Amino acid sequence: MSATMEPTSDLLGARGPLDQDWRKVINYGLLTALVLMFISLANMPVGLDSRKIIEPLLSMGYISLLWVPAALGYAVTSEKVLEGMVAHKKGARELVAGLIVGLIGGGGLGLLIVLIDNFDLRDPLVNWSPQLLALLTFDEGIGYGVGFWLMAGAALGLFGGAAHVVSATVRKVVAAAILWILAFSVFETVISDISEGIQLEWLADELYYVRGGLSQQGAVGVAVVGILFALFGREHVREAKQSFQSLEGEKRTRANAIMLGSCVVATIVLPMVLGRITNELLANVGLFVLLALGLNIVVGLAGILDLGYVAFFAVGGYTTAILTSSNRGESWPDWMPHTHWFVALIVVVVFAALSGLFIGAPVIRMRGDYLAIVTLGFGEIIRLLFLSDWLGGFTGGAQGVTNIPGVDLGFVEVKGTDPRAIFYLVAVFCAFAIYVSWRLEKSRIGRAWMAIREDESVAEAMGINTVNAKLLAFVVGAVLAAFSGAIFAAKVGSVFPTSFIILVSIVILVVVIVGGMGNIYGVIAGAAVLIGVLGGPKQPGLLAEFSEFKLLIYGALLIWMMLKRPEGLVPNVRRSRELHQEEFLQDAWLKGHVDTDDQDELGDEGGVAPA
Amino acid sequence: MSGERLLTIKNLSVTFGGLHALKDLNFHVDEGEIVSVIGPNGAGKTTFFNMISGMVTPTAGDIIFRGESLLGLDPNQVTARGIARTFQNVRLFANMTILENVMVAQHCRTKQGLWGSLFNTASFKKEEEEIREWGEHVLGFFGSRLIGYRLEQPASVLSYANRRRLEIARSMATKPTVILLDEPVAGMNPKETEELTGLIGKLRSEWGFTIVMIEHDMKVVRDVSDRVVVLDHGETIAQGSYEEVSTNPEVIEAYLGRPAEEAS
Secondary structure, three states, X not given: OOHHHOOOOOOEOOOOOOOOOHHHHHHHHHHHHHHHHHHHHOOHHHHOOOOEEEOOOEEHHHHHHHHHHHHHHHHOOOOOOOOOOOOEOOOHHHHHHHHHHHHHHXXXXXXXXXHHHHOOOOOOOOOOOHHHHHHHHOOOOHHHHHHHHXXXXXXXXXXXXXXXXXXXXXXXXHHHHHHHHHHHHHOHHHHHHHHHHOOOHHHHHHHEOOOOOEOHHHHHHHHHHHHHHHHHHHHHHHHHHHHHHHOOHHHHHHHHHHHHHHHHHHHHHHHHHOOHHHHHHHHHHHHHHHHHHHHHHHHHHOOXXXXXXXXXXXXXXXXXXXXXXXXXXXXXXXXXXXXXXXXHHHHHHHHHHHHHHHHHHHHOOOOHHHHHHHHHHHHXXXXXXXXXXXXXXXXXXXXXXXXXXXXXXXXXXXXXXXXXXXXXXXXXXXXHHHHHHHHHHOOHHHHHHHHHHHOHHHHHHOOOOHHHHHHHHHHHHHHHHHHHHHHHHHHHOOEOHHHHOHHHHHHHHHHHHHHOOOOHHHHHHHHHHHHHHHEOOOOEOOOHHHHHHHHHHHHHHHHHHHHHOOOOOOOOHHHHHHHOHHHHHHHHHHOOOOOOOHHHHOOOOOXXXXX | OOOOEEEEEEEEEEEEOOEEEEEEEEEEEEOOOEEEEEOOOOOOHHHHXXXXXXXXXXXXXXXXXXXEEOOOOOHHHHHHHOEEEOOOOOOOOOOOEHHHHHHHOOHHHOOOOHHHHHHOOHHHHHHHHHHHHHHHHHHHHHOOOOOHHHHHOEHHHOOXXXXXXXXXXXXXXXXXXXXXXXXXXXXXXXXXXXXXXXXXXXXXXXOOOEEEEEOOOHHHHHHHOOEEEEEXXXXXEEEEOHHHHHHOHHHHHHHHOOOHHHHO
């Protein structure tokens, strides 16, 4: 068993530079060319050009192209080394493959330049534009553009291939520099906000160019810090993490309490040093965290794929709106009071639970795909009801309900114009949702949900009333979504049927899947990445320029995640076990955790304790 | 040895389309009995179990358990009445831990809901403790195989034989009166089979369970059963002690076919 455990000791010799899997290399090259052309014609280079990474050298627009040859140049020679397999030594072969892939890709883009210059296909392809041509040729003529992309493609492909060849340290240094520059560029608003908030304006002024983008000296500085951290800091972080994980018993509890405390403090302090826009962003992230935590109970724990989750968000929003607004539909009788937000909240809970039961009861006996389709339908039905003429007198139809007041806490009114206050309000509800998820997950109810997710008919045969358990999951999820809707109404000040389109359901589901289904931290991470950085269905994120491409990127991200990391960013242990059953079992076997029947034959009652 | 009549099955029939999976079946189990159901493949044995446990609804006939009909009850209600089962193709909750597998099976014997879970009330803690204890208690029935460090491991790491054991433990955890074992020793080696045969006896003598068992291994059937029921083509063709049944010409015919001179 241990002979094959040292993967580096006996590598096969390097293969010759021309000993390629030519078919694969050409395929990857063509793929690179196709992806580059697609991105160009999807208008990403032009649309994202205004977002600078390093002023004036590099914009997000160019980044959208440059990563492709590098990534595919790397991927073309990556091979999966399984246990017991021996890897080849890396060398010139990898470089050549990367180079060819990049060259073909660059050639594809060159071809596109020539085509755009000579033909006009603007009619079907709206982005077949002079701007694109200008951007791709740097206004220097066709020859320059084609030559540049050929060379750039080749260089980047080579760069990607080189990642296999160079030593781990070099790889670490380069990766750190790139990641840190990108991160500082993406989080520009947050970082300059924080540095202003803590009276360090000069830092932001040094780092960033006036109209956005890292300054050149800023980029160099960030890269240096990143490299230093990668070389010297990361070890310490890893050690700290390990020593934290190795804590046990009382110490662990105390360490957890400290971690939790610092999270709470950060949640309270951070918004104080942040500006309006960033706080607005945080508030949006919070709303989606709340929604995603609710959906996580339904999908992640109980395994009910609900595609109409937005319905409960809408119920929460509309209930709050109608009860608090001074401008609700005309059909309401005069005696219907205009209540305070908190009074409305109680009604919201009741209504959300009822709608959860109402929608849940008919669909809950279905399973799998059928259930997903029916919930999808119900999600739309609820929206159309709010939009309909039939209920128009009550819900305002397409005009929606406006003039929704904020939440009057006596000393302060929490409303949309004060995103910081909204964020605090959302944070309180998120904390509640996290507590609920955490408690339920390890209770009798949570176990029943898990059993249903694993095998519904066996769960039922083991005495679990699956209808009740699933309904309960539906109702708990519905109430959390309705909370989010209630805050949403108070924040925006108005609700319209268009605020509750099906896209919202899909985005929440994507947040849960990308973040890590069944894991509270995962869901929060997913919301932060997707809603915070890319933006929600209607809310801009940190990369506001991405709004046009948001769905494209969501889709691409989802596909990539499904292929490479189906368990999500921060996976739930069980789920990743389920998805990587074979790897997991092999791993367990290596550690001596899997039992075999042999020991029984030897009459060994106890089995072998793990090493 | 036999006590009062526990389970009576009267004229039970089920048809899938035009196929009679079970035809006019009569059957009974007394308290403390171990009854084996045998028969060639496709005889309707598993359908018979599915019907008792409520997973399949019979087209005619009645199932009476402790004087009350089980017809129309959902599987979870049948389990709550005291009939637990295992499955022919082991169906554990593979990604839940071994302890969780037996804890979740006590669902219908416990009652803490949303309130207790959210506020971690004293009664919630007490019940969790009891669930855990009972879970470890039933796992302990199989020696040290399923307890200790294994408790927190997912069921998927278990060996085949241990999965079968865990399934039996899971059915025991539901605190049943009757356990339906669907081929409990299938896939086990002779030594494991022998051991499990002993344990099935103990399930009755030490735990007081009544057992109905489908089994193909005739040695196991002979060693543990008080009574053997033979099914073929959905009908009971013989009933009685192992000796009676094993010499019954109809049974031999069902298993081996007709002697050559008669068939031609």
